[in-house]
Amino acid sequence: xxxxxxxxxxxxxxxxxxxxxxxxxxxxxxxxxxxxxxxxxxxxxxxxxxxxxxxxxxxxxxxxxxxxxxxxxxxxxxxxxxxxxxxxxxxxxxxxxxxxxxxxxxxxxxxxxx
Amino acid sequence: xxxxxxxxxxxxxxxxxxxxxxxxxxxxxxxxxxxxxxxxxxxxxxxxxxxxxxxxxxxxxxxxxxxxxxxxxxxxxxxxxxxxxxxxxxxxxxxxxxxxxxxxxxxxxx
Numbered sequence: 001x002x003x004x005x006x007x008x009x010x011x012x013x014x015x016x017x018x019x020x021x022x023x024x025x026x027x028x029x030x031x032x033x034x035x036x037x038x039x040x041x042x043x044x045x046x047x048x049x050x051x052x053x054x055x056x057x058x059x060x061x062x063x064x065x066x067x068x069x070x071x072x073x074x075x076x077x078x079x080x081x082x083x084x085x086x087x088x089x090x091x092x093x094x095x096x097x098x099x100x101x102x103x104x105x106x107x108x109x110x111x112x113x114x
Numbered sequence: 115x116x117x118x119x120x121x122x123x124x125x126x127x128x129x130x131x132x133x134x135x136x137x138x139x140x141x142x143x144x145x146x147x148x149x150x151x152x153x154x155x156x157x158x159x160x161x162x163x164x165x166x167x168x169x170x171x172x173x174x175x176x177x178x179x180x181x182x183x184x185x186x187x188x189x190x191x192x193x194x195x196x197x198x199x200x201x202x203x204x205x206x207x208x209x210x211x212x213x214x215x216x217x218x219x220x221x222x223x224x
Contacts, residue, residue: 003157031210033211033212035214040123040216041216042120042200042214042215042216042217043158043200043214043215043216043217045211045212045213045214048209048210048211048212050209050210053209056209056211091158093158093212102160102163103150103160103212104159105157105158105159106157107157108157
């Protein structure tokens, strides 16, 4: 695959359940980002992984949110005890090392909490 | 704090009219500025970056450090320019993390 791949594309879950969202970045990209896209809220930064450095978790909205990146490649965003306000499109992006490099985005996972 | 502000949620213009999407930022240092675009049912993608000083699809953006702005301009809007536009910032101070504005929806009417 040439691009960033996210799964699932859509997820409907009941309030209180845990969900896992997956991101497969472009091979060789050292930087990986998670964002949340809500109507009227724009792109909200969640977490940023860069190489072997400690991730920047400053955007995670609560301790119900966590993310990991295994082997410097695939990343999983986990939301525990989902709430209705967690409903949004979750976007993953990756980029090669360097400040001015282009970030490539996945198609997103649309999460609906009912 | 590092921040990107796009004051307009929606900008509506007629085909052939000039368009300017506003972006202001706050950053302590020298930032890298970008514009990303999301067309209907497509992925978010890079439109242009300030360091390249290039024109993409007729769009240009000039970094004004005095006014801390990076407005996106096009002299003659086309219907196919209708999309969601996001201004973004990155820099050494935050390890390369990309911070986005709230986005501006551009609607070009025939």
